[in-house]
Amino acid sequence: MPQKAWGSKRERQYEHVKESTKDRGASEGRAKEIAARTVNKNRAQSGESDQASPESVKDESPQQRGGQRSGNRTGPQGRTKQELYGEARRRNIKGRSSMSKSELEKAVGRD
Incomplete structure (x- = not known):
């Protein structure tokens, strides 16, 4: 609207x-x-x-x-590291600033 x-x-x-x-x-x-x-x-x-x-x-x-x-986030690359970091921040996941993309994916759960 x-x-x-x-x-x-x-x-x-x-x-x-x-x-x-x-x-x-x-x-x-x-x-x-x-x-x-x-x-x-x-x-x-x-x-x-x-x-x-x-x-x-x-x-x-x-x-x-x-x-x-x-749409489909499960493709070859999935979400960007920046998107994953933002999700980790919203979920208040500790240690997120030093995590790699794959670690962030595991921490927030791959959708």
Whole structure:
């Protein structure tokens, strides 16, 4: 759902992403979620949002990434080390800063 903080450009972007996602077969709710996440990440990267996680700002944009890490996370590479570290931080796993990617995968459980 478009938010009051979004300008007309972001509202148009939201509608475009939502319709594109629905055209690919996603449900209405899933399409709205993907569209809102895409717009919010783009706002964070361009400095339009008040709060932004370091992961959102430093990562490549959803348009550049092209869904490389979406959906099936059990592919050959799975989640990035940065994503795993963020999950470990949210779960308050001790010693996460010195863990390798494989250690982080074991600590958070491979999804």
